[in-house]
Amino acid sequence: xxxxxxxxxxxxxxxxxxxxxxxxxxxxxxxxxxxxxxxxxxxxxxxxxxxxxxxxxxxxxxxxxxxxxxxxxxxxxxxxxxxxxxxxxxxxxxxxxxxxxxxx
Amino acid sequence: xxxxxxxxxxxxxxxxxxxxxxxxxxxxxxxxxxxxxxxxxxxxxxxxxxxxxxxxxxxxxxxxxxxxxxxxxxxxxxxxxxxxxxxxxxxxxxxxxxxxxxxxxxxxxxxxxxxxxxxxxxxxxxxxxxxxxxxxxxxxxxxxxxxxxxxxxxxxxxxxxxxxxxxxxxxxxxxxxxxxxxxxxxxxxxxxxxxxxxxxxxxxxxxxxxxxxxxxxxxxxxxxxxxxxxxxxxxxxxxxxxxxxxxxxxxxxxxxxxxxxxxxxxxxxxxxxxxxxxxxxxxxxxxxxxxxxxxxxxxxxxxxxxxxxxxxxxxxxxxxxxxxxxxxxxxxxxxxxxxxxxxxxxxxxxxxxxxxxxxxxxxxxxxxxxxxxxxxxxxxxxxxxxxxxxxxxxxxxxxxx
Numbered sequence: 001x002x003x004x005x006x007x008x009x010x011x012x013x014x015x016x017x018x019x020x021x022x023x024x025x026x027x028x029x030x031x032x033x034x035x036x037x038x039x040x041x042x043x044x045x046x047x048x049x050x051x052x053x054x055x056x057x058x059x060x061x062x063x064x065x066x067x068x069x070x071x072x073x074x075x076x077x078x079x080x081x082x083x084x085x086x087x088x089x090x091x092x093x094x095x096x097x098x099x100x101x102x103x104x
Numbered sequence: 105x106x107x108x109x110x111x112x113x114x115x116x117x118x119x120x121x122x123x124x125x126x127x128x129x130x131x132x133x134x135x136x137x138x139x140x141x142x143x144x145x146x147x148x149x150x151x152x153x154x155x156x157x158x159x160x161x162x163x164x165x166x167x168x169x170x171x172x173x174x175x176x177x178x179x180x181x182x183x184x185x186x187x188x189x190x191x192x193x194x195x196x197x198x199x200x201x202x203x204x205x206x207x208x209x210x211x212x213x214x215x216x217x218x219x220x221x222x223x224x225x226x227x228x229x230x231x232x233x234x235x236x237x238x239x240x241x242x243x244x245x246x247x248x249x250x251x252x253x254x255x256x257x258x259x260x261x262x263x264x265x266x267x268x269x270x271x272x273x274x275x276x277x278x279x280x281x282x283x284x285x286x287x288x289x290x291x292x293x294x295x296x297x298x299x300x301x302x303x304x305x306x307x308x309x310x311x312x313x314x315x316x317x318x319x320x321x322x323x324x325x326x327x328x329x330x331x332x333x334x335x336x337x338x339x340x341x342x343x344x345x346x347x348x349x350x351x352x353x354x355x356x357x358x359x360x361x362x363x364x365x366x367x368x369x370x371x372x373x374x375x376x377x378x379x380x381x382x383x384x385x386x387x388x389x390x391x392x393x394x395x396x397x398x399x400x401x402x403x404x405x406x407x408x409x410x411x412x413x414x415x416x417x418x419x420x421x422x423x424x425x426x427x428x429x430x431x432x433x434x435x436x437x438x439x440x441x442x443x444x445x446x447x448x449x450x451x452x453x454x455x456x457x458x459x460x461x462x463x464x465x466x467x468x469x470x471x472x473x474x475x476x477x478x479x480x481x482x483x484x485x486x487x488x489x490x491x492x493x494x495x496x497x498x499x500x501x502x503x504x505x
Binding site for chain 1: 138140183184186188189214216218240241243277279281307308349350353355
C-alpha cells in the first residue's frame with residue numbers, strides 16, 4: 001500500500017478514488033446510497049451520491065465538476081469549491097485517495 | 105479477547121449538508137429508530153484470559169451456541185431491518201469453523217463485515233478464505249507494545265502471533281484496526297504502543313480505556329489508572345492524532361470514571377445498535393444481561409424485528425421518557441442518553457438511575473471513592489511493575505468445533 005498519496009492538494013487533474021476500505025451500496029430502508037467503512041456509514045443525499053459515484057479513480061476533479069455542473073444545470077465555477085470541500089471531508093476521514101496527475 | 109468493540113456513531117455532523125441523517129427518536133410510541141449495527145457474539149470461547157474481559161461474568165453453556173443456520177437467519181433479518189454493519193465478535197470468532205460461511209451470509213444480507221479478533225488462529229489459509237467470503241475489515245486486539253507485558257495481561261503467550269497476524273492482514277489488503285484496552289498496567293507504554301500500531305500498518309488505532317463493569321470491575325483496583333497516568337496519556341494521544349492525521353486515524357476513548365459527563369452508551373438504548381449473544385439472546389448492549397430483573401427475548405423464539413421494536417427490554421430505556429432527574433430535565437439528555445444502564449445497575453443497584461459517571465448523579469460519590477482509592481501507589485511500585493494482582497478470565501474451552 002505504498003502507492004497511497006494521502007495529502008496531495010486537490011488540483012484539476014487529480015483523480016479521486018474511494019479508499020479500499022470503503023464501499024457503497026443502496027440502503028434498503030431509505031433507498032439512498034450508503035457509504036460504508038469500518039467505523040460507520042454515511043447515508044448520502046442525491047448530491048453526495050452523485051459526487052461519490054464519480055470517485056472512481058477515472059474521472060479527474062475537473063471532469064467531475066463539469067459532469068456535475070451539467071447534471072445540476074449549474075456553472076462549474078460555482079460548484080467547484082463545494083465539491084472540493086466535500087471531497088476534502090471524505091479525505092480527512094480516510095475514505096478517499098487522491099491520485100495525482102504524475103501517478104496516473 | 106474481548107473488550108467491547110466501539111461502533112462509532114453513524115451520525116456525521118460534518119456531512120450535514122450533503123448527507124441525510126436519521127433524526128434521533130425520543131418516543132418509541134411514535135416511531136422506532138432503525139438499528140445500524142449488529143454485534144454478533146459468535147462464541148465466548150477464547151484463548152485469551154484478559155482481566156478486563158467485557159463478556160458476561162456468567163457464561164451460557166457452550167453447547168447451546170447458535171448454529172450456522174440460526175446465525176444466517178439472524179444476519180438476513182438484520183439486513184432486512186436496516187442494519188448496515190456487523191461486528192463478528194466473541195470470545196474469539198475464529199473458533200467458529202463456520203466463520204467464512206457467516207461472513208458470506210452477512211455480505212449477502214448487505215452488511216459491512218468487521219472481524220473483531222485476538223488474531224490467534226488467523227492462519228494465511230483462514231485469512232484468504234475470509235477474504236474470498238467478502239470480509240471487509242479486521243480489528244486485532246493488542247495488550248501492550250511488547251511481548252512480556254502483553255502476554256502477562258492476556259494471560260497466555262500471544263503477542264508475537266498477533267504481530268504476525270497483523271502483517272498477514274495487511275498483506276491481504278484488509279483495512280486493519282489496532283485496538284488496545286488501556287489501564288494502569290499499560291498506559292505508561294502508550295508512546296510505544298502507538299509506534300507499534302504504525303509499524304504494523306494499522307489504518308485505525310483505538311485506544312480504549314477500560315470500562316469498569318463485568319470482569320474488569322473485579323479487577324478495578326489493579327486496572328484503574330491514576331490521574332497522572334491519564335493526563336500524560338491524553339497528551340500523547342492528542343499529539344499522535346495530529347501527527348498521524350491522514351495516515352492513521354487515532355481514536356482515544358476517555359475513561360468515564362474520570363469524566364464529568366457519562367458516555368453516550370451504545371448511542372442510546374435500542375437506538376442504533378443491537379447485540380445477539382452466543383445463545384441467541386437479543387440485547388440492547390453486550391453487557392445488558394447483567395441487569396438481572398430485565399427479561400430479554402431470544403432469536404430462537406422471536407424475529408429480530410419484533411424484538412427490536414416491541415420487546416419489553418428494548419423499550420425499557422429507549423428514548424427519554426424513562427429518565428429520572430437530573431436526566432429528565434437535562435439539556436444533555438439527547439446527547440448522552442443518561443449514560444450506561446449497566447454501570448448504573450452495578451454502582452447504584454438500579455439500572456434506571458442516572459449513570460454515576462455523571463457529576464450530576466446523586467450517586468457520584470460511589471464512583472469517586474473508587475477513583476480516590478486508585479491514586480495511591482505503594483512505595484516502590486510503578487503502575488505497570490507487576491501483574492501479579494490480576495484475576496484472569498477463565499474462558500470456555502477454546503478447542504475448535
